[in-house]
Amino acid sequence: MIRIEVRDLRLSYAGREVLHGVSFDLRSNEILSIIGPAQAGKTTILRCLNRTIDFVPDARMSGGISVDGEALNGRTDVEALRRKIGMVTPLPVGLPLSVRDNVAFAPRCAGVSNRAELDGIVEQCLRRAMLWDEVKDRLSIEGTKLSGGQQQRLTLARALSHRPEILCLDEFSIAIDPVTTMRIEEVLKELRNEISIILVTNLTQQARRLADRTMFLMKGEVVELAETSVVFSDTPSDRRTYDYANGKFG
């Protein structure tokens, strides 16, 4: 089943086009990784999906995106859309609230007010983000007081807190140590049974470990989209994919 369908997506910032007609699908229960050099448009694609691109005043979008068969347009209920799509950004933004309130924020906004239910969500999400053991005794300290890596896991926990059906991870592990990263990757593999995941990463090894399919993006164009094993094989359909995957440029 197809969860997200992107067709000929074009996006320009102040008249300068950065996505030149991108098309792809996200299937249910898959991990799709997006790799590519800087300025490829990886983050921009994610921002289009949950309509946070709206915050950029001079951004113009055209082309079609539909989520679960529903086209994103001016009439979309963006709050519901953003609850459906969890987003982890590369630079963690701890809200100026306690650790507990950071994770409980989205459920509260969605109308959950039962204390026990909120506590349950907070614990479950922090456990999945491998942060619970480090913060369980100080849930009321301010989230911004945590270390960089902890804040990044906090944003992961927060992205899971509204029970998203699609999770977008944008360089989620840059500030997290390798051991914890591996443990989170195991969690992601489990999560795949419930949800779909888009993984934007500069670590080609991470894409290779986790992704079912991989999309190689360059300068706003899809160069290759195929099974991960094909993309990282010696014979991908495009020479540039091979060069990038083998560190020849990028």
Add this chain to the structure above:
Amino acid sequence: MPRSWRKLREAPIEALIRLCGISATLFVLGIFLFVCREALPLWNNEAFHLSEFLFSDQWYPTSEHTKRYGVLAMIAGTFGVTLLAMLMAAPLGMGAAIYISEFCGPRRREILKVMVELLAAIPSVVWGFAGLTITSRVIVRLTNADVGVNLLNGAVLLALMSVPIIVSLAEDAFKAVPDSYREAALALGATRWQTTWRVLLPAARNGLTAAVLLGFGRAIGETMAVLMATGHAVKIPSSVLDPVRTLTANIAAELGEAPEKSTHYQVLFLTGVLLFLITFVVNLSAGLVIRRERSQ
């Protein structure tokens, strides 16, 4: 020009600039010392007792036989009018700041900010006039009060007069909250109001407190509007519809009539010292709150 010449010219300019810079401090100190000096002879004045000044509501400075110098009623009037004004101005100012900063578009924002500045520029005597002729009549019509010039009337005017300060400072406080917080909250599916209520208000808490405190400082020192609009009765108010007199209005009304160096004259100056201390404490607390925010 030779190098040494340039240096010679630099020194006096620097001195002048420094003088301008510290002039505010000099003026504040100078005024404080002057007001204190005029009030100081009261220490040795047998007819005056500090406890009576602070804790008595009897104010008969010109009585033939029993002169009384208690300003308690006026302290009550001042705080009554100012606190009631803040009860109205704080929510109104916060609401306006939230709308201007978070909800309206850039064009409307600019227009509204100019209007708020215009509101701040209305002379206080005009406010007093409006209080005398408009709001007081509205209050009489709505409440059947005996007189329209009363505590409530003064509070309404002071509220309107301090709203511009609260709005500008509160808007600054919201603007100082990083956009990344807004985006993170909205990306989690929060509406704009949820973002404002749950994230921006706590994040801007200190700046908002300072905005209200400085609005309070503005209101407590106001003289002309309250002199014209509060009824000028020396009486501890028992309801918001009672006429009251404030410390500032009392000084303004009586200083011209009090013979120089008389006890009456000196007590009015002591009232000035009291006002000075109140505004000093209010402004200092606002400053400390802002500093705490910066250091966080």
